[in-house]
Amino acid sequence: MSKRIFLPALFLIAAFLPGMAQGSDTSADFMRSMGKMYVVVTAIGIIFLGIVVFLIFLDRKLTKLEKQTKQND
């Protein structure tokens, strides 16, 4: 399961990233608006994403183990 979802998800992120990076002027303004609150939001987003990616990594490890266990039984 994981590979089938994981790869498209990566592609999706890869497709969105250039869009986010485009027009650095406007995104800089965006980051600077409202007392730069979006910098904090981005930081929290990064932490959240990082932990999610790590969970996916753990999930895949467990899936592999489960498969091995099933084969043995």
Add this chain to the structure above:
Amino acid sequence: MQLIREIAFLLHKEWTLELRQKYALGGILLYVLSTVYVVYISFVKIDPDHWNTLFWIIILFASVNAVTRSFTQEHSSRQLYYYTLANPIAVLLAKILYNFLLLVFLSLLTLGAYSLVAGYPIRQLTPFIWAIALGSLGFSIALTFVSAIASKASNASTLMAILSLPLLIPILATVIRLAKTGFIPRAGVEVPIKGDLYILAGIDMLLLGAALILFSFLWRE
């Protein structure tokens, strides 16, 4: 006393081994010379700051290459024979001492070759010599120990570089700083090098202590 005798014996053994495989030492020398020449070709004229940094980077990589062999080159049967006889601390100290002498020799040789082609901006030799001595000692301790860690792996030389380079950064940074004082003309005021010397000596002692404590855990097979 016993320890010193063992170290002397093992040092002698290292040297005979080195003589038996002259190509290894020759390879390192050639490596140093060609790197120096490449630096010269790509820069032609080098200002002192870059001169200094490049010099130490050449030394860094030459050292990694030179020390990698110290534990990997030996066949395990012979190793077993020597080292059942000797105290592991003597083994480590002998290797560190041997590599230290090798690195000092390499550094002086590099200094000579490098000065010949890339100019000689050093105004005061004392800090530079101190940098070479203490830097080589630190490199030798860290690299010898890491080579002992990496020796049994399949791709020891790559592993060696990966493991040791981050560990060498503090020594490298301090050595570059210390060596830089050598470019100040002698006529100026006394250059304060004591702080850096103490730091370098402190790092060397720390690494030596850690290596001595941890080596016995590595050695017990």
Add this chain to the structure above:
Amino acid sequence: MIKKHFWKALAVLILLYTFIAGLLVPLKPGIVEMDPRTVQSGRNISFKVKGYNTHYMNSDIRAWLKMDEDHVLAASPILIQNDRDLKLIFGIPPFLPTTDKTQNFTLIIDSPVDGVHLLPNAVFVSQDSVNLALASLQWPPERITDLHEKAGITFPFRNILAETIRNIYFHVPMWFAMILLFLGAVIYSGRFLWKKNMQDDQRAASMIRTGVLFGILGLLTGAVWAKNTWGAYWSGDIKQNMTAICLLIYLAYFVLRQAYEDPDHRARVSAVYALFAFFAMIPLLFVIPRLTDSLHPGNGGNPALGGEDLDNTMRLVFYPAVFGWFLMGLWIAQLNFRIERLRERRLEEE
């Protein structure tokens, strides 16, 4: 059941508290902009001032330009345009009470609602010639009195930081949690060499893996924050470099683990490397700070935060955040450890 898992609940509760408090407590009012920033002495000049989190409307506002305790210039008149915009008119005397050609002034604004807030180095005033005698006549001694305090719980306002000061609760604890996890790994590595228990090796590896995750997150969040306050993603700052070196060392640790097939040999070698790397990192704390200045608060490379950068209100959120993220790291590391242990057991059965 509850006893065994209470620390995980504690981690969640603490982090919940830091998220809520860290995001919802408002900033103190502050001054964002003053225009113009450089003026000539001897004129009546009208300045545009932009406040942040301020409530200027229908408020009894006073404003001063302050050089030092004895030399203060009050604004009059003060035109309030809306809650965030003011127009201040200062009559600056021709001569300044200083021997310098240019003098910087701090702008101080006080209102009963927002309390006192200021902008350091707000204006640079230059004078054509120096005349201390005339200046002392033109600058009658005046003192700022009856300042107000903003009521309620707030975080300090810093001009370049603004709201990003809240990142202290999210970015900095990553770094602390990383260090604490690496320390834990060092302890378990040492215990492995002492007792030769394979579980200790796996515990150490799991802690390092989690520590590396936190290190990477710390670097990334730090990069975004740095881009928006210092102007570049990577400024080669000490703490950035130190974290980068830490990560290199511990990534090498995983390469080392991959290189050895035999579990016993791998465990011994990686424990020895983890301990040796720990000793080799100690000089980093003393060496690199000597090389350059840090952009980070707390003088060069000092992991502690200076008293000025962290006021008591922030401490109430920051320290729990560090503890909460550390517990969270332990939890993640424990999950990782349990999976590794299962895998080892499978390998043994086969």
